[in-house]
Amino acid sequence: MTKTPKWNATDLPDQTGRTAVVTGANSGLGIATADALARAGAHVVLAVRDIKRGEAAAATVQGARGSVEVRRLDLADLASVRAFAAAWQGTLDLLINNAGVMNVPESRTKDGFERQFGTNHLGHFALTNLLLPHLTDRVVTVASGAHKLPGARMHFDNLNLTGEYSPVAAYSQSKLANLLFTLELQRRLTAAGSPVRALAAHPGWAATNLQGADASPLRRALMQMGNRFIAQDNKAGALPTLYAATQDLPGASYLGPDGLGEMRGGPTMVGRSAAAADPESAKRLWTASEELTGVTFPALKGKEITAGGGR
Template sequence: MSSTNWTERDIPDQHGRVAIVTGANTGLGFETARMLAEHGATVVLAVRDIEKGRQAAAAITGDVTVQTLDLTSLDSIRSAADDLRAAHPRIDLLINNAGVMYTPRQTTADGFELQFGTNHLGHFALTGLLLDRLLPVPGSRVVTVSSTGHRIRAAVHFDDLQWERSYSRAGAYGQSKLANLLFTYELQRRLAPHGTTVAVAAHPGMSNTELLRNTPTALRVLLTRIAPLVTQDAGMGALPTVRAATDPAALGGQYWGPDGLGEIRGYPKLVTSSPDSHDQAVQQRLWAVSEELTGVTFPLSEAVR
């Protein structure tokens, strides 16, 4: 494996591996799924819009199927997990990629603030419901996509997790992306005694995808104008996720992102996350709250501290 300028040419053979990729009909998820499938993996596009998912699957060369998954509904998550468990006795890769960004104040079907509910709680529940298909598989991985936004106005507001008292698009997004990292690190501690599955995180830098569609109009216009100067395409943005998922040297608890200035763009490398993301007391508290809110418990013992 090349140590610098890691590209999709460096992806090891994925034949025999089963990968579930959420939000895979467009952008980063599509590119992640494409790369895995083209290197031999059996890939499931877990998407909200089944027709768009089928169109995406048709554009990918390889063994690709589509699964309906709406991360804003715990009922849909449970149904999708049942389908995936029935179809796949083993899962090698779970890529928690889907997400929303800077949305107006909305709630999920279960009453969660949309960004926290989709980006964190939905993936928390899905991971817990599928974990017993990963645990028996040596080398299996859960890769969760975070963001540099985990540093921006980011804290877990346990006194108002659903932003009912006041709402900030950026603050809610930052909370959800910080939660992705807190979840990854706590999950890794709980997985470590099993010795088979690891949890890894990644971020895409600033990638030119549809994720910006919910930003306020003035900001979206500005970002659209400067995007060609500071962003990278979705293929480059997906590389940290793909490296976290496939590089034999990647380890549990790591965080991968672009190697360029400010981690905005570039080739994937190991990066660091904020001190807040490493607060073990917050990780443990978020885990307990997430289990309570979703009703999903993991087949794992509490982490040894």
């Protein structure tokens, strides 16, 4: 019996005429996502912290029917997020919130937030809301199976984990926040009558540079072994994101690999933890995120969305 081939990047629908922003697109899942979209015809903006690294990554996208450009964006600095959004002109079809840090030593963003929560969630929260007036199709946020780790929860009384920091606890909180953000964003978009959809995806275990900054030497060593013997490459890891970005799926859908433990395989709809599906927690996180960033969900003006605030 012939096995049906799994969906892959060559199955992307034509993206000609569409514009996408991919955060953290200078390496790993980000450049794989940007490359696939450009090859399908899209104009892709690589939103990166380091312009030189971004330009080097852009140079690897060769033979694409679409095009790429590089713009600076530091998600750990809300002033940079605001500057990126303020400079945007015209429509934006697709925003892919891909950038992130994982299991890093305790540190703070420029605005004083715990680095993983500030970068992985708050930076993308602000960016998304500030760009919503331009968006026409969807927002895809890259989450992680780490949101299901034992003890993973939102520390609403101490989101910066001051005095109780753990690299793994901080990372799992930020990834849980990604899914709660997607849930509440979709609720708000639906209530506003917007056609824009919010979705999330996770790559399974993909061999990228993300694991190299782990605060624990033991975990780094184990992850290096996992990258060698278990993980799929960045192109395969990007498939759930690409599927979420281009297929006709319901808002708030969550995509991941279809293999054992969702570690690898073709893209499919996957489940999330009960904590990640709690609408009250999603609303509470949204309120806290607005207070921390000074950025709000855009208000409706007729059938158009108008920009949210920013301090």
